[in-house]
Amino acid sequence: MATHSITVTVNGGKEYLDVPSNMTLLQMLREKLALTGAKNGCAAGECGACTVLVDGEPVNSCMMLAVEADGREVTTVEGLAHEGQLSALQEAFTEHNAVQCGFCTPGMLISAHALLERNPHPTEQEIREALVGNLCRCTGYLRIIESVQAAAARGGV
């Protein structure tokens, strides 16, 4: 398998990596960088547990090749908190008990983050639509929707 040298900014830091042609962005994050926040739930773009931001847009990192991330900026759940200070969304998820098993949480937070970046005051319907690609089996979604509303009300992401 051919490998490619790429430069990618991950959570603000520059990474210089050699990646095989068939390596996904998710594999690159988890296996090359040990950033295991993004999860492998289906490897087929169906569950959203691997969602990360690429140049600010939410993508299923299992459906994107690592080489495609060359020269781009990637944000994972590990990049949301700063120096122990949780983001408004992370804070709200914690306060509203929007977390149960926690496996969908990283992808859910990233999708919600992307929503609030482009639409700081979404309606409930807009939140439901933005999260429709992020499956959760534990919470029943309502606390997650509430948390996004709470973070938006505080004017944060």
Next chain:
Amino acid sequence: MAEFTSNPVGKNVPRADAYDKVTGAATFVDDMQFGPGLLYGRLVRSPYAHALVKKVDVSKALAVPGVRAVVTGQDVPARIGLYLIDRPVFATDRVRVVGDPVAGVIATSEEIAEEAAQLVEVEYEELPAVFDPVEAAQPDAPLLHPDLGKYKVANFIFPEPGTNISEHFKLRKGDVESAWPRCAAIVEDTFRLPQIQHVPLEPHAAVALWEQSGQVTLWTSSQSPFAQRDLIAQSLDIPHGNLRVVSPYVGGGFGGKAGVSMEVYAVAMARAVKGHAVKLRMTREEEFIGTTVRQSLVAHTKIGCDAEGNLLAMETQYYFGGGAYNDYGVNIARAAGYSCTGPYNIPNVKGDSYCVYTNRPIGSAMRGFGMPEIHWGIEQIMDQLAEKIGMDGAEFRRRNCVKTGQTILTGMKMPAVDLVACIDKVTEAIGWEDRRGTARPCPAAGPRPSTPHKKRGQGIAIMWKAPAIPPNPGSSAIVRFNEDATVNVEIGAQEMGQGVFTVAAQMAAQALGVPYEWVRVSAPIDTRYSPYEWQTVASRTTWSTGNAVKAAAEDARQQILEIVAEHWDEDAEDLDIKDGKVISYKSEREQPLQNMVIYGLPNENFEGWKGGPIVGHGMFMPTYITNLDPETGQGVRAVVHYTVGAQAVDLEVDTETGQVEVLKIASAYDVGKAINPDLVLVQIEGGAVHGMSSAFEVLRFDEKGQPINSNLVDYRIATSADVPQEIHGDIVETPLEDGPWGARGVGEHVMVQTAPAIANGINDALGIRFSDLPLSAEKIFLALEERKPTEE
């Protein structure tokens, strides 16, 4: 300043695991780092639903560069099982389901293992297969397990060798035959539920290392680290002390990660490459067909009542489609047998509950453990009976539901619960319209449909469930201090989202007299260091582990009080611990716990010391369960307790598409005592959505038994767009006699009756009953078409 929560039991303290889970720091098995020496396993699976295995040739697979070993049934001639040891680790002579593992390939990468797995050549001789549990129970059905009579089995399970019946539970109470003529209304119907899957977001994953010394470590996503140690040790002949099971956070279990499913393969494969860790993880497709599923059910049920609405008799046969192996499923059929009436007091009962082998994926524990399956039919019949005698469905349930102190179907006395209060709560929350004496179809009064082509309806259903466990599953706990008086609580119960780490910390803090924030639960669960816990299943850990934690904390507290009492020359009974300080009600002295819980206290003028590091320990095991008579199911005490609850739904059906939209679900459960009320409410919310989703889910197969929707596009679970606008939760608290602070569990109950509540709501909206799940839009649409008067 740090938060400081005194007396945390009953308070909504924040989850102990939330910070790690929102920052991506929470570790799941697949996140653990094993370095470049890690090997990867893939399983070779049967393409046939039922076949003899004539020959397995691994030579081509072994020749692939990067392949380290290939393991077959010849190398691992072992069986495994919890209640019935019927499952070969790798198939030797026969495969019984599409996906049955025949061999395991170990290689330096997952891709190489996958490629080599394709090259394992297996010669099969196809056999006739059977998929329907009723057909499979017939004497002339193809036999899946000719050796059933030779399998080791628990003494409360009754297989019928020579048939596909792996368990037959009989319940006989009163005399149904003499009761039928006294019934003013009788409803009889057959209900069918397909197999569905748990769909945890985290697929099963396991890593195993078999060291040259014989030490074996298994890192696994498991609800049952101790049961896995026990079952795998027995199966692969490993001394228990040499097998260590480590289980970090579980990314959703719902019963699918209970007992042993794929984990034994990781261990069996690691034995072939000693000294190298082997990772085995299920793809999403394998999650559907290669782990476990909820059993299918065919229920023939007949129930009758008198003109006043008193239930008189019930006769039922439950045929659970247990799939290829019933090592866990037999106990589901048993649980469905001893709870076969649902939450009703019926004087005459004849129940037969069977677990039956079929050539389908392995049926096993799933949230509710047989109860969602049997309530599907029972709760629809109750509505029909009420309708027939002109009584409101909620009122009918209030009259007939089980009440404290009644002698229930197995002969035991019903422990204290308040199901009527649950019914009252949900009818109030949903705005229930009394339907007494109204003719059907009767669209709900009150709120109207949102558009003319939609019909609106309300439905109600109630439930009960006992922890379906062996008579004596134990829990234990250890409480240790650090110098600053913070506390480590060690338990073997697993955190899989339900909040047991939080609740255990609350209980320890309350019993010790220290703030909640001082207490941490030690994780991951590690059978080498964590105290024993049977399994995190059956909604039993708040109750059982909780009792052990309380006992351990009380033990530690007593040790501290005795040291301080001696130090002050007072009576320990006059002392207490409040907010991390020992206080005397008599002398009003105070002694902070800091340091003294490790170093003890000096005598006067430092002439010697008292005390030392405080370690409290506690255990709990129910000791009062009795076996039941195999012919009648009667006994002194069948179960530890029951949790009960009610749900009501408000929904709309689109008559142009057949689509059901659930607008609101109201739930109420009697949890004894809510240790953390908001965690109870989030169980109620999540469970209602899980229950709603389950009403529309189905695993599909073609006529040869090939799965056709084992992915998340074709097997849909509820998304954020599907959930109701509102889920209302109410908590009822009738203390449980032997529960910590009166608490009983509530993890599974919250989805048990959602599907029949929806079916009852659909009937209310349309006047059409559906006895088979799923409630697909297509099925509803076709039923509406059928009812349309033909034109002209």
